[in-house]
Every structure is written in C-alpha cells, then in structure tokens.
Amino acid sequence: MKKTLKSDYGILIAFTALVSVVPFMLANKYYISVLIFVAINMIVAVGLNLLVCHAGQISLGHAGFYGIGAYTTAVLTTAHHCPVWVDTLIAVALAALIAWIMGTPTLKLKGHYLAVATLGLGIIMHIVFNEWEKVTGGPSGIVGIPGLSIFGRGIGSDLAYYYLFWSFALLTLLVALNLVKSRVGRAMRALHGSEVAAAAMGINVSGYKVKIFVLSAALAALAGSFYAHYVTFISPTGFGLSFSILLLTMIIVGGAESVWGAVIGSVVLTSLPEFLRGFKDYDVVIYGFILVAVVIFLPAGIIGGLRILKERIGRRGTAESA
Amino acid sequence: MAQQLLEVRNLTIKFGGLVAVNDVSFGVDAGMIKALIGPNGAGKTTIFNIVSGVYKPTLGQVFFKGVSIEKLPQHKIASLGLSRTFQNVQLFGNMTVLENVMVGCHAKFKSGMIGAVFRLPSMLSEERKIREMAAARLEAVGLEDSASLPAGSLPFGKQKALEIARALASEPDFLLLDEPAAGLNSAETVEIGKIIADLKKRGITILLVEHDMGLVMNISDEVVVLDYGKKIAEGTPREIQNNQAVIAAYLGEDIEQMV
Amino acid sequence: MGGSYAIIALGYTIIYNGTNIINFAQGEFVMLGGLFMVTLTGKFGLSIFPAFLIAVAATALVGLLVERLAIHPLRNADVMSVIIVTIGMSILLRGIAMLVWGKDAYAAQHFSGDKPIEILGATILPQSFWVIGIMILVVVALQVFYRFTITGKAMLACAVNKTAARLMGVNVENMLMLSFVLSGALGAVAGIIIAPITLAKYDAGVMLGLKGFCACILGGLGSGTGAVVGGLLLGVIESLGAGLISSGYKDAIAFLILLIALFLRPQGLLPLKEMMMRQESH
Numbered sequence: 001m002k003k004t005l006k007s008d009y010g011i012l013i014a015f016t017a018l019v020s021v022v023p024f025m026l027a028n029k030y031y032i033s034v035l036i037f038v039a040i041n042m043i044v045a046v047g048l049n050l051l052v053c054h055a056g057q058i059s060l061g062h063a064g065f066y067g068i069g070a071y072t073t074a075v076l077t078t079a080h081h082c083p084v085w086v087d088t089l090i091a092v093a094l095a096a097l098i099a100w101i102m103g104t105p106t107l108k109l110k111g112h113y114l115a116v117a118t119l120g121l122g123i124i125m126h127i128v129f130n131e132w133e134k135v136t137g138g139p140s141g142i143v144g145i146p147g148l149s150i151f152g153r154g155i156g157s158d159l160a161y162y163y164l165f166w167s168f169a170l171l172t173l174l175v176a177l178n179l180v181k182s183r184v185g186r187a188m189r190a191l192h193g194s195e196v197a198a199a200a201m202g203i204n205v206s207g208y209k210v211k212i213f214v215l216s217a218a219l220a221a222l223a224g225s226f227y228a229h230y231v232t233f234i235s236p237t238g239f240g241l242s243f244s245i246l247l248l249t250m251i252i253v254g255g256a257e258s259v260w261g262a263v264i265g266s267v268v269l270t271s272l273p274e275f276l277r278g279f280k281d282y283d284v285v286i287y288g289f290i291l292v293a294v295v296i297f298l299p300a301g302i303i304g305g306l307r308i309l310k311e312r313i314g315r316r317g318t319a320e321s322a
Numbered sequence: 323m324a325q326q327l328l329e330v331r332n333l334t335i336k337f338g339g340l341v342a343v344n345d346v347s348f349g350v351d352a353g354m355i356k357a358l359i360g361p362n363g364a365g366k367t368t369i370f371n372i373v374s375g376v377y378k379p380t381l382g383q384v385f386f387k388g389v390s391i392e393k394l395p396q397h398k399i400a401s402l403g404l405s406r407t408f409q410n411v412q413l414f415g416n417m418t419v420l421e422n423v424m425v426g427c428h429a430k431f432k433s434g435m436i437g438a439v440f441r442l443p444s445m446l447s448e449e450r451k452i453r454e455m456a457a458a459r460l461e462a463v464g465l466e467d468s469a470s471l472p473a474g475s476l477p478f479g480k481q482k483a484l485e486i487a488r489a490l491a492s493e494p495d496f497l498l499l500d501e502p503a504a505g506l507n508s509a510e511t512v513e514i515g516k517i518i519a520d521l522k523k524r525g526i527t528i529l530l531v532e533h534d535m536g537l538v539m540n541i542s543d544e545v546v547v548l549d550y551g552k553k554i555a556e557g558t559p560r561e562i563q564n565n566q567a568v569i570a571a572y573l574g575e576d577i578e579q580m581v
Numbered sequence: 582m583g584g585s586y587a588i589i590a591l592g593y594t595i596i597y598n599g600t601n602i603i604n605f606a607q608g609e610f611v612m613l614g615g616l617f618m619v620t621l622t623g624k625f626g627l628s629i630f631p632a633f634l635i636a637v638a639a640t641a642l643v644g645l646l647v648e649r650l651a652i653h654p655l656r657n658a659d660v661m662s663v664i665i666v667t668i669g670m671s672i673l674l675r676g677i678a679m680l681v682w683g684k685d686a687y688a689a690q691h692f693s694g695d696k697p698i699e700i701l702g703a704t705i706l707p708q709s710f711w712v713i714g715i716m717i718l719v720v721v722a723l724q725v726f727y728r729f730t731i732t733g734k735a736m737l738a739c740a741v742n743k744t745a746a747r748l749m750g751v752n753v754e755n756m757l758m759l760s761f762v763l764s765g766a767l768g769a770v771a772g773i774i775i776a777p778i779t780l781a782k783y784d785a786g787v788m789l790g791l792k793g794f795c796a797c798i799l800g801g802l803g804s805g806t807g808a809v810v811g812g813l814l815l816g817v818i819e820s821l822g823a824g825l826i827s828s829g830y831k832d833a834i835a836f837l838i839l840l841i842a843l844f845l846r847p848q849g850l851l852p853l854k855e856m857m858m859r860q861e862s863h
Binding site: 019052056058066076105106108109112115116117119120121123124127128130131241245248249250256282283285286287288289291292295296299 | 603644650651654655658660661662664665666668669670671672673674675676677679680787794798827829830832834835836837839843844855
C-alpha cells in the first residue's frame with residue numbers, strides 16, 4: 001500500500017507535468033477554456049468521489065453546494081463589494097456549515113432513501129436560487145461578478161486562470177490521495193464495507209460520514225466560487241438536478257474504485273459535449289446511452305476497464321514469454 | 323472472587339409487541355470464557371447487539387468495567403475495550419486483509435484529517451505503528467501470506483479467523499464472539515477452539531454464542547442458557563448438562579449433541 | 582393534482598414491491614403516456630378510449646424494455662449501480678422523447694370538455710373528476726390483483742424474499758418484468774389523465790416523477806393505500822402552500838415534506854419489528 005501511494009505520487013507528478021505543458025500544445029485557444037471547466041469540475045468530482053465511492057454515501061444534491069459557492073461569491077462581490085478570495089472563503093465556510101447542519105439527519109438514511117433525500121436537498125436549493133429574487137436575481141441570475149486577482153493584480157488571461165485553477169485541482173487531488181491512504185481514509189472505506197462492523201471497531205460512523213460530506217460540500221463550493229469568478233455571470237440553470245447527475249456520472253463513468261476515476265471522469269464528461277456538438281439534439285440521447293452502457297458493461301468505470309485491459313495484456317505477455 | 327468485567331442487569335428489549343429479551347441478568351468475571359446458548363430465536367445475538375451498542379435496551383442496564391454503557395453509542399463502547407465478531411461475517415470486502423486489521427486498530431490511535439492531508443510526521447509514525455500491529459495480528463492467526471488480498475476473496479474459514487484478528491487489533495479486554503464455529507468443518511472448528519483458548523491465556527475475557535455444543539462444553543468456564551428471551555439456567559458446563567430445564571428446552575433438538 | 586400524484590406513487594410502489602428497486606425513470610413513463618396520447622388523438626385522430634388503451638400498452642412496452650435492457654443485466658449489482666442505471670434510462674427516454682416530439686408543450690384533449698363546473702362555489706375542471714375516478718378504479722383494481730390473483734400474490738412474495746419465492750415455484754424473472762410492465766402502464770395512465778391539465782412535454786416527467794416519489798415516501802414506501810393517501814395529502818399541502826406562501830416555492834414544499842418524512846423515520850419507514858426479523862434471519 002505504501003508502494004501504491006508512491007505510485008500515486010508518480011502518476012500525480014507525471015500528470016502535473018502534462019497539465020503544465022498542455023496549453024502550449026493546443027492549436028485552438030478555445031480548448032483552454034474547456035480545460036478550465038475540466039479543472040473546476042474536477043475539484044467537485046474528487047470531493048464527491050471521496051463521499052460516494054470511498055465512504056459509500058450517494059449524493060444527488062451536490063449541484064446545490066456548487067450553487068451555494070457560486071451564489072455566495074456573486075452576491076458578496078456584486079452587492080456587498082467583498083474583496084475577492086474573501087468571498088471564496090465565506091462561500092466555502094457557508095456551504096460547509098449548511099452541509100454540517102443538513103448532513104447529520106440526512107446521512108442516517110441509507111441506499112435509495114439517502115439518494116432521494118440528497119436529491120430533495122439539491123432541488124430545494126435550486127428552487128431557492130430561482131425564487132429568492134431579491135438576493136439571487138431569480139431566473140435571470142447575477143451579472144458583473146469580478147474576476148479573481150492575485151496580490152492586487154487582476155487575472156486577465158485564460159492561461160492564467162488555467163494555471164490557477166489547475167493548481168487547486170491538483171492540490172485537491174493530492175489531498176484526496178493522502179486522505180484515502182490514512183487512518184481516516186480507512187475508517188471511511190470501512191463504513192462503506194460494513195457500518196455495523198466499523199462501529200464495532202470504534203469508528204464514529206455518523207461522525208465520519210458528516211465530516212466527509214462537509215469536506216465534499218466545501219470543495220463543491222470552492223469550485224462554484226471559481227466558476228462564478230471565471231464566467232462573471234450566473235443563473236440557476238447550471239445548479240440543478242442535471243448537474244448533480246452529471247457529477248455523479250463523472251465519478252461512476254471514470255471509475256469508482258480510485259480517486260483517479262474522478263479525474264478521468266471529469267476530463268471525459270466535461271469535454272464530451274464539445275465532441276457531441278456535431279450531433280446537435282442527439283447529445284442527450286448519447287449521454288444517457290453512455291451512462292447506461294458504462295454501468296452495465298464497465299461496472300468499474302473507465303479506470304476499471306483500463307486495469308482489466310492491462311491485466312490481460314500482462315497475462316498474455318507472460319504466456320508468450322513462457 | 324474475581325472482578326466482574328461485564329454485568330448485564332435485568333435486560334429487556336421489545337421490538338413492537340415482541341419481547342426478544344426478557345429480564346436477563348448475568349455477569350462475566352475477568353479472565354473467563356462464558357458461553358451463551360439456547361435454541362434459535364432465544365435472543366442470544368440480540369443480547370450481543372445490546373451489549374455492543376447496536377440496540378438500546380427497553381429496560382435494564384449493562385455495566386462494563388463498572389461503567390454503565392447501555393446508552394453509549396457503539397463506537398464509544400468499542401473504545402472502552404470491548405470488541406466483537408459477527409454471526410454473518412462482516413468484513414470490509416472492499417479492502418485488503420491487512421487493511422481490515424488496520425481498521426481494527428482504529429480506536430487505539432488518534433491522527434485525524436489534518437494529519438492525513440499534510441502527512442505530518444506524527445501521523446506517519448502512527449501509520450507505521452498501525453501497520454506493524456496489524457501485521458503481527460495477522461501472523462498470530464496465520465494469515466500473513468494473504469495480507470494484500472481483497473478480504474472478500476478469502477475462503478470462509480479464513481474470513482472467520484480474519485474477523486477475530488481484526489477484533490483483537492484494538493487490544494480489547496473483552497471479546498464477544500458470535501458463533502465463531504458456524505459454517506466451519508470439524509478441522510477448522512478445532513483450529514478456532516485453539517485460537518479462543520489461546521486468547522484466554524493472554525488474559526482476554528470472552529463471551530461467546532455458539533451452537534457447537536462440543537466446542538462450548540470444552541472451552542467454557544460457565545454457560546448461560548436462554549430460551550424465548552429468558553434465562554433458564556446458569557452454571558458450569560457440567561451443571562448445565564444435567565439441568566432438567568435445559569434438557570426440556572432442547573427437547574426436539576439433539577440432546578446427544580450436548581454431551 | 583393529488584390524484585395523479587397518487588397514481589404515480591402507485592407506479593413506484595409496484596416496482597418497489599416487486600423488486601425492491603426505486604425506479605428513477607418512473608416520471609418518464611408518465612411523460613410518455615401523455616405524449617403518446619397527444620399523438621394518437623391528434624395526428625391519428627383516434628377517439629379517447631382506443632387512444633388511451635394504445636398509449637398505455639405502448640408505455641407498458643417501454644417499461645418492459647427498460648427492465649430487459651437495464652435492470653435485468655444488473656440483477657446482482659449494488660444499489661448505487663441500479664440507481665444510476667435508472668437515472669441513465671430516464672435521461673435516455675427524455676432525450677428520445679425530445680427527438681420525436683421536439684421541445685414543444687402539447688395540450689391534450691380533455692376527456693369531456695374543458696368547461697369548468699361549479700360546485701359549492703368552487704370551479705372544478707371536469708378532468709379533475711376523471712383523475713379522481715380513475716385513481717379510485719386503479720386502487721381497487723390493484724387491491725384485487727394483489728389479494729385475489731395468484732400472480733399478484735407471487736409478486737408480493739418476490740419482494741419479501743426472492744429466494745423463498747423461487748423455491749415456492751414462482752418465476753421471479755417474469756415477476757420482475759411484470760412489475761415494470763405494470764408500472765409503465767400505471768405511469769402512462771397518470772400521464773394521460775393529467776396531460777389535459779398540465780400539458781405534455783418531453784421534460785414534464787422529471788417533476789411529476791419526483792412528486793410522485795415524495796407521495797410514495799410520505800405514505801410509506803411499499804404500501805398501496807399509503808401511496809394514495811400520500812399523493813392526496815401532497816396535493817392538498819402543495820395547493821395550500823402555494824396559496825399561503827408563494828406559488829414559486831410550491832415545489833420546494835413538496836421536497837421539504839419529503840425530507841421531514843425521511844428524517845422522522847430514518848430507518849426508512851419500515852416497521853422496527855420487520856427490521857429486527859431481518860437481522861435475526863441473517
């Protein structure tokens with residue numbers, strides 16, 4: 001296991017290197033903005049991966065926390081002239097607080113009930129974004145959100161945003177990798193395996209569930225705040241059930257067995273619409289089809305598929321040499 | 323007389339209209355092996371679930387090391403030094419054999435999220451200790467060769483042994499074993515019997531539920547017999563074997579098996 | 582409104598009773614029922630009754646396809662995969678509906694005119710009577726089915742214990758298929774009878790499905806009468822809430838009620854005794 005953490009670090013370093021050179025290999029500048037959205041989604045997906053895949057607690061409401069992050073930033077910076085970054089901190093803290101309050105009763109539920117409760121939470125938050133017009137601007141949303149700045153200097157270029165957001169995404173990834181391979185991470189995975197046995201080993205089951213729920217909500221809010229700063233206008237459409245489902249799809253299609261699944265999932269599903277653009281209205285159908293097909297044919301996601309492929313090739317290699 | 327490590331006093335639990343455990347009292351002295359027997363549905367596993375905190379009793383108290391624990395959550399009871407295994411093996415199938423035992427060490431250590439995220443030196447040294455402890459436990463039950471296999475892939479007998487290793491990882495003073503021999507063949511049963519006797523030598527107090535009467539009568543110091551949620555007898559294995567009420571309760575089951 | 586929630590809730594209940602699965606594509610059955618009806622009465626000029634039958638049959642067929650294509654291959658998978666596959670199916674069905682019918686909302690023909698009737702000072706659409714009437718009919722038919730037919734009893738047996746049911750000679754696989762066919766049909770019935778009131782649209786199923794689900798939880802999952810009571814209750818609370826607070830928050834109220842219902846009975850609304858029996862039978 002120590003070895004695998006080392007190999008995780010190896011992949012992380014290689015991945016970081018790749019991320020830092022990619023902008024120079026892209027022919028079209030438009031793709032940089034796509035990759036910026038990949039980084040934003042990856043921050044949410046990695047947090048959700050910890051919650052859903054490692055701790056085994058499904059959530060169909062994370063778009064709500066993402067939305068809380070985005071709306072807090074939007075409201076604070078436009079109506080209250082809150083300095084940038086401070087608004088991000090407040091956004092994260094607020095989402096964490098709401099997750100902590102709601103998480104305690106919600107995470108007592110299991111299976112379908114948990115899915116439905118988190119779905120309800122997400123929908124309620126979405127309705128509030130839509131209806132609380134005085135604050136959220138209702139369906140038309142909020143415009144004129146300032147961009148981010150560092151040391152008083154505004155970030156003007158997509159390239160700067162690219163490096164900034166990817167630094168955060170990679171940092172989130174590092175945090176998640178470290179967490180999984182620790183006492184806390186093991187406790188988290190244990191309660192996925194068997195709650196009653198985890199409790200018998202002295203693990204505070206509900207405590208850990210809430211902790212990880214809060215962490216994933218905070219990460220979602222961080223990403224939401226970044227999103228608001230980057231696009232500078234928001235409306236409720238992006239924070240509804242379909243985004244929650246998209247997030248869940250990312251981690252499942254990528255592969256639930258490791259944090260890297262969330263990485264692959266956010267890359268694939270964020271860029272997929274760009275490829276499906278040629279199909280126009282067929283994209284929803286194709287998207288639904290991919291989701292169903294992956295669950296049925298690749299139950300361990302793309303990561304799992306790659307692993308099985310590697311094992312097969314490995315076996316063939318040894319067979320040939322023998 | 324030795325100090326009573328666990329005492330159950332007037333325990334009653336009702337599920338809806340059904341009284342699953344009815345006014346049961348008994349104690350377990352430090353250092354002994356006590357067995358809880360009775361026909362199916364007598365309430366044995368329910369008592370285990372109350373003692374370990376899964377259920378809260380309707381009435382009555384549970385004392386562990388003199389402290390009343392019946393209202394504590396499960397994980398608090400576990401960290402007081404009470405560990406258990408399960409009738410239907412409850413391993414963490416998504417984790418390796420070694421990791422299962424490492425989870426067992428959970429209550430002994432403290433490092434939290436911050437330590438994990440920044441990989442602080444204190445956390446790393448704890449991690450090393452956890453790994454060493456877990457490896458030693460695996461060796462004790464002869465599973466060191468399977469350490470990196472997924473726990474779910476082990477044969478049933480080994481899963482049972484792994485559960486015991488995991489329960490021991492927290493260095494408990496008191497162990498609840500729920501049917502350790504169920505589903506095992508006779509050779510494996512002998513092996514489990516040895517492991518249990520060995521635990522007693524190391525000073526661990528044991529309460530077990532078991533249907534294999536040969537095993538119970540061989541290794542237990544005292545036996546409590548339950549029937550329909552009530553205690554009908556308590557005593558040494560010899561006394562129990564000659565107790566009329568017990569024989570009556572087991573009529574219809576194979577009495578020969580008890581001798 | 583409550584009546585249609587009740588019928589949608591019954592659709593969930595049937596699948597849950599037969600398979601222990603919560604079908605997130607249930608709302609799509611409702612949507613399909615409405616749209617089939619619109620096409621059959623509009624384009625093909627059929628009269629209400631034959632169109633009704635064909636629309637229900639067609640949706641039931643879709644239910645069958647969903648079971649065969651998505652649920653059956655996952656019969657040994659965990660809850661999470663099943664949840665996600667039914668979500669995927671709902672996206673797929675919605676996408677297909679969008680391709681076939683476009684993004685427009687269709688007004689379906691009222692069963693018996695759209696002139697409101699005045700009763701005791703309240704104006705009520707005749708369609709509302711159809712909704713309530715058909716709901717009662719469905720409830721009675723289901724009761725008869727579960728209580729008095731072998732197939733109905735076998736279906737209940739499957740939900741309680743698949744293995745035992747199999748040992749008793751019940752063809753579990755057929756029962757699963759039948760559950761989906763039935764709930765597809767029921768979803769369609771709900772969709773057809775409310776289409777004149779709410780308009781039929783490719784994405785109408787999402788909210789209706791979720792509301793039906795709220796009703797289902799509210800009344801106690803797995804209970805037929807519960808589903809009906811829950812549906813009617815939800816309809817009443819919603820319209821009260823819309824009047825007292827704001828119509829924009831109407832949908833939020835439904836979900837708030839859902840959450841409260843779930844929090845108050847965190848064990849998932851199963852009676853405690855049943856839970857204990859399961860523990861002991863392990």
